[in-house]
Amino acid sequence: MIHAVAYIGARTLKFISELGHITVFGFRLCVAAVTPPLRGGLLLDEIYKLGVLSLMIICISGLTVGMVLGLQGYNTLVRFGAEESLGAVVALSLIREFGPVMTALLLTGRAGSATTAEIGTMVATEQLDGLRMMSVDPIDYVVKPKALMMLLVTPLLSALFIVFGIFGGYLIGVAMMGGDSGTFIASMENSVDFVNDVAGSFLKAGLFGVLIGLVATYRGYSCEPTSAGVSAATTSTVVTTSVSILIFDYFITALWGV
Amino acid sequence: MRRELRRDFLVGLFVLAGLGCIAYLSFSVGGISNEGGTGLSLYATFDQVAGLKTRAPVEIAGVKVGQVTGIRLNDEYRARVDIEVDGSLELPFDSSAAIVTAGLLGDKYITLELGAESEYLQSGEEIAYTESAIVLERLVGKFLYNVESDEK
Numbered sequence: 052m053i054h055a056v057a058y059i060g061a062r063t064l065k066f067i068s069e070l071g072h073i074t075v076f077g078f079r080l081c082v083a084a085v086t087p088p089l090r091g092g093l094l095l096d097e098i099y100k101l102g103v104l105s106l107m108i109i110c111i112s113g114l115t116v117g118m119v120l121g122l123q124g125y126n127t128l129v130r131f132g133a134e135e136s137l138g139a140v141v142a143l144s145l146i147r148e149f150g151p152v153m154t155a156l157l158l159t160g161r162a163g164s165a166t167t168a169e170i171g172t173m174v175a176t177e178q179l180d181g182l183r184m185m186s187v188d189p190i191d192y193v194v195k196p197k198a199l200m201m202l203l204v205t206p207l208l209s210a211l212f213i214v215f216g217i218f219g220g221y222l223i224g225v226a227m228m229g230g231d232s233g234t235f236i237a238s239m240e241n242s243v244d245f246v247n248d249v250a251g252s253f254l255k256a257g258l259f260g261v262l263i264g265l266v267a268t269y270r271g272y273s274c275e276p277t278s279a280g281v282s283a284a285t286t287s288t289v290v291t292t293s294v295s296i297l298i299f300d301y302f303i304t305a306l307w308g309v
Numbered sequence: 310m311r312r313e314l315r316r317d318f319l320v321g322l323f324v325l326a327g328l329g330c331i332a333y334l335s336f337s338v339g340g341i342s343n344e345g346g347t348g349l350s351l352y353a354t355f356d357q358v359a360g361l362k363t364r365a366p367v368e369i370a371g372v373k374v375g376q377v378t379g380i381r382l383n384d385e386y387r388a389r390v391d392i393e394v395d396g397s398l399e400l401p402f403d404s405s406a407a408i409v410t411a412g413l414l415g416d417k418y419i420t421l422e423l424g425a426e427s428e429y430l431q432s433g434e435e436i437a438y439t440e441s442a443i444v445l446e447r448l449v450g451k452f453l454y455n456v457e458s459d460e461k
Contacts, residue, residue, distance in 0.1 A: 098320045106323060142338060207327025214330040217338075241364060241416065245339030253331065 076190075076269045080198055083191040090196060097200035101162040105208060108161055109154060113212035116149055117141060117219025124220070125228050137230060138239035141220030146243060146252045150213035151205075152300050155259035158205060159292040163267040166197050167288040170271025171281035179272075194272060198264035205260030206253045213252070255303055259296055266292045348375065348393040350432050353406040353419075358388040359442040361408055361417040367392050369421045374398060377419065392419060401426040405438035417442060 124140040170193060173179050179189040217239070224230045243249065267288050274284035358380060367375040375394030383389040394400075403424030410417055421436075430436065 095317060095320050098323065099316050102327075103319045103323045146334065146338075206331070207324065210327055210330035210334055213334060240338055241366070243338045244364070245335055249334050249339035252334075 072273065073265065073269050076272065077265050079190050080194060080265070080268070083188065083195045084199060086191065090192075093192075093196040094200055097196045098204060100165070101158075101197070101200055102204040102208065105158060105161045105204075106211070108157055109208045109212050110215050112153060112157055113150075113215030114219040116153060116212075117145060117216030117221075118223050119219075120144055120149070120216065121220035121223030121228075125224055125230075134224075134228075134230060135234045136238050136242075137220070137224045138235035138237070139242035141224070142217055142239040142243050143248065145213045145216040145220075146248050147304075148300075149216065150209045151252055151255040151259055152296065154205060154209040154212045154256060155263060155296045156293055158201075158208060159263055159267075159289055159296070162201070162204075163263045163288050163292055164285050166201075166264075166267040167271040167274070167285045168281060170194065170197075170268060171274040171284045174272065174274055175276045175278065175281055177276070189272075194268045198261075198268050201264030201267070202257060202260040205263065206256040209252065209256035251307065254307075255300070258299065258303065262295060262299065263292050266295070349396050349398060349400075349430070350378070350391065350393050351400075351430060351434060351436055352389055352391045353436040353439045354383060355388045355390060355408060355439050355441045357441040357444060358390060358408060359417065359444050361390065361419070361442060365416065365418045367394055367419045367421065369398075369423070371420075374421075390419070394421075400424075400430045400436075402428050402430050402434070403438065404430065404436060405440065406436045407440035408442035410443070 120141045121137065124137050124144075125134055128134045128137055128140065170179075173189075173193065179193065182189045182192060221232075221235055224235050225232045270284040270288040270291070274280045361377065361380060363377050363380060365377045366373045367377065375392055377390060378393045379391040381389055390406075392406075400421065401424035403426045405422045405424070407420050407422065408417055409420050424438075
């Protein structure tokens, strides 16, 4: 009994101290982000690794998610004789939910884990200590480009995901089910609003980008300097980020209605 | 050097594609109107707009020529609807605007009937003749009431 309570206490303390560490880490990252040298070459490298290499998975997933939405939406809407609003259903669900959330989840698995593993290996092989010895701040040199570019890349990939998804829905609704192409596009354009839907979607994607960037780099930076430590940190990145994306998603939607 | 060029090229391509998608979603799908001022801004006052929304199409003879830009209550508690139509249109000033429904339960939109006068509406002017939206429930209610009074 005492042990059980003590276990809960220990976990709570660990959680709170973790939260404190990540806040301090995030604060140092923000300070580093506004301190000059920006190191364009490193930033480009990161866009390439995080963004360009994730393109394939994002586009294919977007297309298939859009096609599934088209199919499911069509089959459901037909029951109510409302299949002309398929464009609105596909576009709104992609823009408001699937685009940012699926992109963030895929990006966590594709790029977040790699980021943690990369920084974690640097910790394990004492490369960060080497940087510190040369009085180079590892947060500025290693962490900053990764976190910043994650923030940039997530909305871009989310936009690509949505456009591919709409194309997928269009393929199903128009090419396969024989719906009218003009109706599909008109119902989409009449129901999607810029401020409420599109801007909110990118706000969401940006927030998820910050979340992935922060958690992935923090887990790598604070990992145990052993191979087991790197693997635990990578796992923890995927789990923590995925769960917090879904939780944040609910609260962003509930509080701001996007 | 060649490797770096390839990387830069791919990154550039990726960023451009992403920005292109954002622009498409914002302008075409999301419909940010570019306030060029080329359109003809008019307004009309209705007793009942019942479900008309901003960005609903404005049509002449079934062809979309503009959209609703704003709906608000005026001083006399009637609905003032701002619309913007293609600037090249010459609408006689006795034209009328009606709120109609696409299908039985479809979206509301505005249709313009052209008048016969030789003077044309200028930007910022009011379309004086309007026909309000029909509220289906009221119509059904009226019908039922009439049926009941007939039976007596």
